[in-house]
Amino acid sequence: MTTIKLHNSKTRKKEVFIPIDPDNVQMYVCGPTVYDRAHLGNARPVVVFDVLFRLLRHVYGDAHVTYARNFTDVDDKINARAAESGREIGEITAETTQWFLDDMGALGALEPTHMPRATQYIPQMIAMIEDLIARGHAYAAEGHVLFAVDSWREGYGQLSGRSVDDMIAGARVEVAPYKKNPMDFVLWKPSDAEQPGWDSPWGRGRPGWHIECSAMSHDLLGESFDIHGGGNDLMFPHHENEIAQSCCANPEGEFARYWLHNEMLxxxxxxxxxxxxxxxxxxxxxxxxxxxxxxxxxxxxxxxxxxxxxxxxxxxxxxxxxxxxxxxxxxxxxxxxxxxxxxxxxxxxxxxxxxxxxxxxxxxxxxxxxxxxxxxxxxxxxxxxLQMRGLNTRLYQTIDGVLLLSLKAKLVDARNSAMETKDFAEVDRLKSAYTEAGLEVRMSKTGVELVPGTGFDAAKLEGLE
Incomplete structure (x- = not known):
């Protein structure tokens, strides 16, 4: 079996990849916030982890790899887009989610095994937040629920290589008065009448950004899974906060063993x-x-x-x-x-x-x-x-493009062989047959092109060997 080595962001070194269960290799990758078209930078992690998905399937088998990538469909950017456009939030997120899938499909990306949407996992998020409060890792304050970083100082900052004290000293943002520690982060926040919201033990509100991935990965992949990926801009605070939430809510699990981060564009x-x-x-x-x-x-x-x-x-x-x-x-x-x-x-x-x-x-x-x-x-x-011909010429507009590609391949192979043997009889035979059928044959040092004339008759090429 092929040995896979991956650079683990958490250990900062390349390691041999050893899955928890070779019959069920699992990967979670942070997906897009769906409020607009995906820009080119959004596409890079999709392509990177699509390649990894293909490699894992090749090594372990298609049926033995599970890949989850989420859609964030509850977010302040989405709320702002709805307010400025006058459209319903659900309508916007449904449209932009399909845009994303269409555009990534055009880049050759396979669809993941699971594509959870944040709004489908609100009950799981609330349950995880309740558990964190019960374990002493979170607290409610003024309609918010916050993760208490001091409750997990021994683990917080390991992924990004930062200490809590250094992070506090380097903070340049105004600290909300209800926070016990400047580094505490939001798990749940209140919603007004104009904002999307769900009933919870802390009042009507919506989840913070980080909790969604912890809840969805736990529900789909369990307390421990193999690979977590995303852009390196997510390492802090998003992935750092995911680790804190998940490890504190499920201390018997490992959360993710291998962390992979792609650079920016x-x-x-x-x-x-x-x-x-x-x-x-x-x-x-x-x-x-x-x-x-x-x-x-x-x-x-x-x-x-x-x-x-x-x-x-x-x-x-x-x-x-x-x-x-x-x-x-x-x-x-x-x-x-x-x-x-x-x-x-x-x-x-x-x-x-x-x-x-x-x-x-x-x-x-x-x-x-x-x-x-x-x-x-x-x-x-x-x-x-097919795309190039459709975009640049009329070659495939009225006839079978696959047939033309096949004929072109046959002639290219014949010409390549002739260049070695110096016998161009087969090339001449094919050119003659193509011309008789109504194809203009254009040959140059850079390649071969077949252009069908108005009288092109594919039937005349049937049985051509």
């Missing part, structure tokens, strides 16, 4: 910002004609623990490579991803090394391994080819 060397004019959503790129496979391929070229820089140059180069490889995306049955690609991913998701191996496979003319490895990485050469 830049655009052309600068932080993505609306004020800089370099802020855009995944949907913006898709509507500009950039296929999702290109976006994903660019992401994969940077290791997840390093800052990723999105540039137009990288996108163009990715598009050229996928255009070149897309011709091999047909008629390769029984293919398996290349062993060196798997080995690279098993070494702390070393996607840059995996991508470098793809170029080697191209040089070695191992097109089966190339296409299988691309598929494993979530990059569909077939989808890329």
């Amino acid at each position: 830049q655009v052309e060397g600068k932080k993505m910002s609306k004020s800089l004019g370099n802020f855009f959503t995944v949907r913006d790129l898709l509507e500009q004609g950039i296929p999702g496979e290109v976006v994903r391929f660019v992401f994969l070229q940077t290791h997840y623990r390093k800052p990723m820089d999105w540039t137009e140059k990288k996108a163009r180069e990715a598009e050229k490579a996928l255009e070149r490889w897309s011709v091999y995306g047909l008629d390769h049955s029984g293919r398996q991803p290349d062993n060196e690609v798997i080995a690279a991913l098993a070494d702390d998701l070393n996607t840059p090394k995996a991508i470098a191996r793809l170029y080697q496979l191209e040089k070695e003319r191992d097109f089966d391994g190339l296409v299988a490895s691309l598929d494993f990485l979530g990059v569909s050469t077939m989808n890329f080819a």
Whole structure:
């Protein structure tokens, strides 16, 4: 079995991944707050942990991996969006949740096993808060319930590497008068008549941000599970607070054994910002004609623990490579991803090394391994080819695009063989047959293109070997 090594943020070192139960490997990743379109930075953890999900399924089996990623659908940003638009909160979150799924699907992301919504788990959150109060780890004050950081000083700050005293000394925010300690954080807060709210022992209110992930991961995965992931901007305070809540509510469990955090995203060397004019959503790129496979391929070229820089140059180069490889995306049955690609991913998701191996496979003319490895990485050469033709030409508007790709692949293979044998008889035979059927054959050093004329008759190519 492939040995997987992952960099554990909690221990700050790369460790051999040993699941609690190899028959039920479990992963939880913090998902989006659904109030608008997902921007490019939101997509990076989706792609990172989708690759990990695929790797775990490859090693342990599809039926033995459980992946949960939540939707935060109760939040002050959502409330503000509802107030300014006059729309119902439920209507906004339902729409934006589907937007997110559609956009991430366009990037080749598999849907997780579970996609819980915070509003579906309010009873579990209330029960966990009650338990924390009973255990002396939380207290009610002025309609709020707060976690008492002093009750767990020995554990708080281990993930982020900060001490409670240092955090208090570095605080620059006004401390609410009902807090016993400046670092105490909200588990429950009151709601006014205009805000969403649920009945609770502390009055009508809504949950704080951090409690939702603790309650949902416990309900879906139990007191101990294998991997918890998210962007490194969540390490503190969100993940630190999750650990505190979960370990105090369930002291007999471990919560998460391995913590993985991806670095942030830049655009052309600068932080993505609306004020800089370099802020855009995944949907913006898709509507500009950039296929999702290109976006994903660019992401994969940077290791997840390093800052990723999105540039137009990288996108163009990715598009050229996928255009070149897309011709091999047909008629390769029984293919398996290349062993060196798997080995690279098993070494702390070393996607840059995996991508470098793809170029080697191209040089070695191992097109089966190339296409299988691309598929494993979530990059569909077939989808890329169809999107590019649909966006740039009329090639697939009136005829079977899959047929044209198959014919193109046949001619490319024949030409590649001829370049080695210096016998171009098969190339000439295919060109003649294609031309007779009404296809214009364009061949150059950069590739092969087939353009159907108005009289194209696919029937004339039936039985062509």
